[in-house]
Each structure stands twice: as C-alpha cells, then as structure tokens.
Amino acid sequence: MKKYTALILLTGLVPLLTACERKPDYFSYVSELRSDLFTAGNDDFSLTVACLSREYPYNGDGIKAPLTDLVEITLEGDAEEYSVYLSGDEKIGGEMSFRNTRGDFYYSQGVKSFPKGSVSLRVEWENESCEIVATSVRSEHTLTPEKALSYALKAEETVIAGMSEKGAFNGELYVRLLRRDKNYYYVGIVDRNGKIISLLLDGENGEVLAKHE
Secondary structure, three states: OHHHHHHHHHHHHHHHHHHHHOOOOHHHHEEEEEEEEEEEEOOOEEEEEEEEEEEOOOOOOOOOOOEEEEEEEEEEEOOOOOEEEEOOOOOEEEEOEEEOOOOEEEEEEEOOOOOOOEEEEEEEEOOEEEEEEEEEOOOOOOOOHHHHHHHHHHHOHHHHHHOEEOOEEOEEEEEEEEEOOOEEEEEEEEEOOOOEEEEEEEOOOOOEEEEEO
C-alpha cells in the first residue's frame, strides 16, 4: 500500500517537473546584447565604446539569428575627421564615419573578446593625436544583463507566458546597458510579427521606469 501511494505521488509530480524542465532559457533568445560601456573625454572630444553581441543579419522579426561580437565607438567633437584605435592584442580601429542624423562620428568592428574594466585608445584628428583611457560605467551595484532581463520578464509575465510554448519562446529579446545620469537598461520584447514592447529599467534595482508599445 505504501509503495502504491508513493507511486501515485511520484506520478503527480511528473507534470510539475516536466513543466519546470520545459521553461525556456529566455536569455538564449537575446538577439542584441549591449553588455558594457566605456566612456572618456577631454576638452577636444568625448567618446563611448560599446560592447555588443548582435544577430547577423540584424532583423527585428522575432526570430533570433547567430550572434556576432563587435565594438561600436561613437565620438563627439568639432574636427572634420577622426580616427580611433584601441590598444590590445587585436588590431582594432580606423577612420570614423560622420553620422548626419546624430551629429557624431562612428566606428564599428568585429572582435574576438571584449575589454574589461578599462580600455586605452588613441584618437587622431587633423594634425593632432591623443592617448586616452575609457573606463567602464559598470559598478558593483549595476545589474548583470541576465538579472535585468529577469526583472523585465517578470514585469511582462502575462505577455511572456503567451509567447512561450513547450519549452520554446516565440520571439526575440534586446538587452542594452544605457548610461545617462546613471545606469539604465533597455529591454525589448519582439514577437513574430515584429511588434516590440520596450521597457526602461533602473540599472541597479530593476524597477521599470517607462514602457512603450
């Protein structure tokens, strides 16, 4: 009788265990991840180095494609042309492009690994050059991308449940570290129709500060 009762209890647990096992690994559906930002500046310019893992080709269709790691460098200054070079084992850098829509200079390149903590750069413009160190905006209080995503998913629990089925997630996710007066996270939830729910989170406690659909 005891064995029979135990069997019934175990049988009842199987659906629960199966449901737990089938919960999607949502972070594996992130198709764009900005995990770190490095900033620097002086009287001549200000710049930001972003560490990105982004799907290629980039297409907000709710389906994740393979990721490519790259650094994106943006610079604001008054010269007509700039070139930027990162120090390290990899040869990273070159002439920057001016973006009329944003009024800044831009450079991107695929990388094998990301810098940590700080990164040394050489900036060249006209007949001048400058060596400068950009430091990460992250601190011990900054949420990890994984943790930030978990807060966003919890805030949109009903939506996420509707997009999840049999251990799979029918969509893709964006997670971007932002820096303004403090650290924030942008999280985008993209369905198969390309509809995006955009959330702005506090970078330290995960509170949802704004939402846009």
